[in-house]
Amino acid sequence: xxxxxxxxxxxxxxxxxxxxxxxxxxxxxxxxxxxxxxxxxxxxxxxxxxxxxxxxxxxxxxxxxxxxxxxxxxxxxxxxxxxxxxxxxxxxxxxxxxxxxxxxxxxxxxxxxx
Numbered sequence: 139x140x141x142x143x144x145x146x147x148x149x150x151x152x153x154x155x156x157x158x159x160x161x162x163x164x165x166x167x168x169x170x171x172x173x174x175x176x177x178x179x180x181x182x183x184x185x186x187x188x189x190x191x192x193x194x195x196x197x198x199x200x201x202x203x204x205x206x207x208x209x210x211x212x213x214x215x216x217x218x219x220x221x222x223x224x225x226x227x228x229x230x231x232x233x234x235x236x237x238x239x240x241x242x243x244x245x246x247x248x249x250x251x252x
Contacts, residue, residue: 139207139221146205170204177202219245 139146146166153161178195186194199209210218226239240251 139219142203142205142207145203149205166206170202170206170209173204174198174202174209 149166149169150161153165174195177198178191181198182191182194196211196215199211202209207221208219212218220243222242222244223238224240224242225236227234228237228239229235230237238252240249242249
């Protein structure tokens with residue numbers, strides 16, 4: 139989510155310095171998922187059953203702005219808000235590179251083509 143750049147960019151910079159390369163995008167989604175799991179674990183009693191943990195997780199997810207943006211869940215437990223990038227190969231300076239050619243925001247229903 140470009141609106142969450144102030145959160146993901148410092149994490150990305152740190153990972154680049156540690157890894158020596160760009161991290162996979164899934165690293166950021168995993169970061170948010172692990173963060174939510176940890177927050178939910180800390181917020182529930184050790185004797186809590188699974189349903190209590192699940193409700194806590196859903197509550198935390200529905201109020202958290204992670205490095206990937208809003209982590210609100212739909213009734214099926216998937217991310218409610220999502221931004222999808224579409225990639226294509228384009229020639230730039232005599233070389234072929236993967237570039238973002240479009241972006242779809244499921245909240246607004248807008249497809250931007252570049």
